Amino acid sequence: MTQKHDDRELVERSLAGDERAMQIMFEQHSQKIYAMALRLTGSTADAEGVVQETFIRAFKYLHTFRGGSMLSTWLCRIAINRSRDVYKRRVCTPLEKDVPVEPEQKDALARACLEKALKVLPEGYREVLVMHDVMGMGHREIAEVLDTAEGTSKSQLHKARARMRELLSGSAG
Numbered sequence: 246m247t248q249k250h251d252d253r254e255l256v257e258r259s260l261a262g263d264e265r266a267m268q269i270m271f272e273q274h275s276q277k278i279y280a281m282a283l284r285l286t287g288s289t290a291d292a293e294g295v296v297q298e299t300f301i302r303a304f305k306y307l308h309t310f311r312g313g314s315m316l317s318t319w320l321c322r323i324a325i326n327r328s329r330d331v332y333k334r335r336v337c338t339p340l341e342k343d344v345p346v347e348p349e350q351k352d353a354l355a356r357a358c359l360e361k362a363l364k365v366l367p368e369g370y371r372e373v374l375v376m377h378d379v380m381g382m383g384h385r386e387i388a389e390v391l392d393t394a395e396g397t398s399k400s401q402l403h404k405a406r407a408r409m410r411e412l413l414s415g416s417a418g
Contacts, residue, residue: 252316285328362412370405
């Protein structure tokens with residue numbers, strides 16, 4: 246898709262029953278929602294489910310969107326809540342240590358270690374880390390999505406990064 250449509254216009258058209266506007270809204274925001282959900286749930290299947298549930302809910306409750314925040318912020322909030330539900334249903338496993346590695350497997354292992362470390366982070370830390378470092382969101386938008394103060398977002402990001410360093414260095418216990 247080459248043209249970026251105005252979110253307010255898409256919301257108005259969607260509320261009027263324009264299915265093409267709903268499709269455009271999905272196309273414009275689904276990749277960002279998927280990337281965030283994938284990082285938060287750690288599973289492609291779960292992330293796809295989160296995207297589907299997010300947009301089903303968004304279209305069902307679109308009439309409640311008042312435009313006080315960006316549409317992407319509102320959608321991220323829905324996706325985070327769906328991701329939390331999925332994540333809570335799963336049991337996280339601790340990081341494996343001393344795994345033998347072939348030189349060509351280092352990149353894949355590093356990515357797997359990052360994903361595993363991300364899974365063991367406390368929920369709030371994981372969400373802020375993903376939104377800031379992966380999605381590129383600013384602290385103001387993160388605070389709005391999580392309904393918290395900017396200072397809390399900054400503090401949680403600092404703590405999340407410190408905890409990730411501990412987990413990845415093997416000194417976590």
